[in-house]
Amino acid sequence: MLATPGTYGDSAANLRRADSAFDVLDRLMRDGAPLPSRWPVERDGNGHEHVTVLYDSVSESLREVGGPLRSFASLRRAVADWHELDTVLRSGGPLPEPWQR
Numbered sequence: 001m002l003a004t005p006g007t008y009g010d011s012a013a014n015l016r017r018a019d020s021a022f023d024v025l026d027r028l029m030r031d032g033a034p035l036p037s038r039w040p041v042e043r044d045g046n047g048h049e050h051v052t053v054l055y056d057s058v059s060e061s062l063r064e065v066g067g068p069l070r071s072f073a074s075l076r077r078a079v080a081d082w083h084e085l086d087t088v089l090r091s092g093g094p095l096p097e098p099w100q101r
Contacts, residue, residue, distance in 0.1 A: 011072040019062035054085040055096035
């Protein structure tokens with residue numbers, strides 16, 4: 001969802017869909033589901049501050065409510081932060097604090 005967020009006209013619906021998808025991922029990670037194979041993360045929990053800030057920003061951006069303009073801006077912010085979070089996790093960075101195991 002966050003790889004191809006869509007157009008301005010679809011932003012409110014896409015924001016809701018992305019929020020729902022992130023909620024599923026968040027619940028799975030909090031419940032200890034296996035990590036995606038692309039995330040060879042450190043499990044010791046050190047240095048998780050930056051990834052936790054990114055996680056929080058994605059989560060908050062996806063919960064934004066409003067019309068198309070506000071939704072479009074929130075979706076774009078979530079896309080940028082998700083991309084950075086995913087990049088850190090793919091490079092072996094630690095999990096965000098809520099996902100620590």
